Amino acid sequence: MKRVIETSHAIALAVKLARVKVIPMYPITPQTHIVERLAEFINNGTLDAKMIHVESEHSAISALQGALLSNVRAFTATSSQGLALMFEILQIISGMRLPAVMVIANRALSAPINIWNDHSDAFAVRDQGWMQIFAETAEEALDSVLMAYKLAESKEVQIPIMVNIDGYSLSHVYEPVDIPSQTLVDSFLPKFKLEDYLDINNPKTFGPIGFPDSYMYFKEAQHKAMKNAEKRIKEINREFKKKFKRSYGNGLVEEYKIEDAETVFVCLGSICGTAREAVDQLRVKGKKAGLLKLRYIRPWPSKSIRKALNKAEKIAVFDRAFSFGSEAPLYTELKATLQDKQINSYVVGLGGRDVTIEHFKKAYRMCSKNKNGWLY
């Protein structure tokens, strides 16, 4: 059924359709609409789940860990400072190989205090062993949550995932969304079942100490699981297409008019829509532009990127985060992946600064002169 709904509400519907049982929540802007809608579902009896009102995000993520260990599907969401407060528990969850799903309504980090969108929160926790997907539209946000559960819970993966949606510019946007039926989702998402969980009749130890003689093996195993995820993401994308009649590129990346493109924009999240429009307008003027939308930054889809950008002469990468004293993070990784290409870096949209078609056109011109820049 197609309805015009807010992205936050589409996510709440996905959580409901996934039959989530425990939702520890601490409200923070701009994530709040997700939890408000979930509270309504529980209150009106359409969602059979326990909501835990916690005293901080540190507790929210800790309760999420406990819920998963008791062998039920769980959910939480946060933004910016909330994610920063969760930091300590993030690698505990990934190290314990718990298939957590958390939505991040991306918001700039303080100071100065800023409640608007950029990716500084997501990139600050990039290396905590969580997979990270970025959605472009409300539909993709709903679909990504469903796919995230299936991916995180896959035996050969079993690592947590953050579903990133741009704060306000996606979280608060109303769009037509095709809401799948419960029967269809049930046929896609299997019942939640961990191999090891807290059970008084079968006691096991979780989260023990890892001495120097073993610690490295666990970290290596996490990396291997993340590499397994690359293949699994593609499989799930194909299965999703069969069942739901829509998919997203090869699952890891999505190409737009890239076949004959000389200059390719690379970006994440909601600004991909703006980038597509910019590509179309540039093409009207005879300029061969294209777009590579990255859906995942972890696992980093290096093979898909190399394949997609094989023929591109110039690459313009747009970052909404920055590594102070170094350079923009996507730019750094893209350079490492494509060492023989001309790649230029454009820092845009920090702290909710508008990213417009003009920014992409300006980047296109700067890229032709091999110039980097911060575009406001």
Next chain:
Amino acid sequence: MNKKMKITKGAVIKEPGSTVKYKTGSWRTFRPVIDYEKCIRCGLCWSQCPDMAIEKKGNKFVINYDYCKGCGICAENCPVKAIKMVREEK
């Protein structure tokens, strides 16, 4: 380099009670020694030992030095001062 050991996913230990394999007696700097002449068999040391390293044997409380870390709680709380902390020396 050491040979790679077998690990479980997420470091789960599937058999309960495995900590007994890990003896912590070597952590100790001071060793509690019970003077059974003074001991009134109240069991306070046994109930308060955080490592459960004091065992009840017959009518006696005996310290298991394989696990005692030498924290000294037993000596501190003994109502008749029957436990002395003695420096571990070779």
